[in-house]
Amino acid sequence: MVTNNNVLIEINSLKKYFPVRSGIFLRVKKYVRAVDGVDLVIKRNETLALVGESGCGKTTIGRTILHLTEPTDGEVVFEGKNLTNASKEELMQLRKGMQIVFQNPYTSLHPRKLVKDIVGEPLKIHTNLSSVEILNKVKETLESVGLREEHMYRYPHEFSGGQRQRIAVARAIILKPKFIVLDEPTSALDVSVQARILNLLNELKEELSLTYLFITHDLAVVDYMADRVAVMYLGKIVELGKKDDIFSKPTHPYTRVLEAAIPIPDPFFKKEKILPKGEVPDPANPPKGCRFHTRCDYSIDKCEKVEPVLENIEGEHYVACHRWREIYK
Ligand code: SF4
DSSP: OOOGEEEEEEEEEEEEEEEEEEETEEEEEEEHHHHHHHHEEETTTEEEEEEEETTSSSHHHHHHHSSSSSSSSEEEETTTEEGGGHHHHHHHHHHTTTEOOSSTTTSSSSSTSEEEHHHHHHHHHHOOOOOOHHHHHHHHHHHHOOOGGGGGSSSGSSSOHHHHHHHHHHHHTTTOOSEEESSSSSTTSSSHHHHHHHHHHHHHHHHHEEEEEEEEEEEEHHHHOOEEEEETTTTTEEEEEEEEHHHHHHOOOHHHHHHTSSSSTHHHHHHHHOOOOOOOTTSSSSOOOSTTTTTTOOOOOOHHHOOOOOEETTTTTTOOOOTTTHHHH
């Protein structure tokens, strides 16, 4: 059970629609419903993995929580404070506690700034520390992510992908935040480097009592990192639960497709392949009823007409599917 004390972030009916313009007057013709009514709670000190195919809205949720992009509707509450109606000053204060590490360390670091300036920038914006104090903090923070003092005076292009992501992590933790959105933080890295960055993130989580929203399409990474998992499809959460429950009893037909795609490191083990039918529908014109019905092998008439809601099926396990009772055995 989630008590208010162990809730760090609460997301209520969150929506983010992007206008699609066309014609010579660039009139809005339709809206891409990237996030379409999401309710979610993120508990203190947990890693909540948000998974789904590219384009399902998971990155938009991360950015909307941090108010890097304004929500169309709904609210985000961080430590009891509603960000949606916070003033600019309040938002600035709250942002100190919420940071992000982007997917691509090759584009997320300013190419013409020294590492000391990149990592020290949040301190310059949010504190009154002197330049010497900032330099000391930068040195200390770089060491905590496995880099050295001499790295402060180099440019991003002088580092490998893994080292660049360490710099991005140093920038994210220098203000000692409580919450970090990790947006596919290892997907642009070599496999051997990925493991080291994941280990670093786990160590920092323990040391600094961090809470992560870990956005990824890779369930093998989820298995290694997550406490709980939220599965997203076309702007909606379709399954939510503890990692062990999601992995041992994936119930939503879409989660079962994702789970079946995890590679098994055993050449003699033949895993049942489950492939969804057809293409991902247009998020500007999602199917009526259950959004997955055009690709689902379990679909019945009701699925085309009635949208399923997230139902509690056991413990902390929730699924949005009309036929979960038949699938969950
Ligand atoms: Fe498939 Fe129907 Fe469940 Fe949607 S509600 S996932 S279409 S069975």
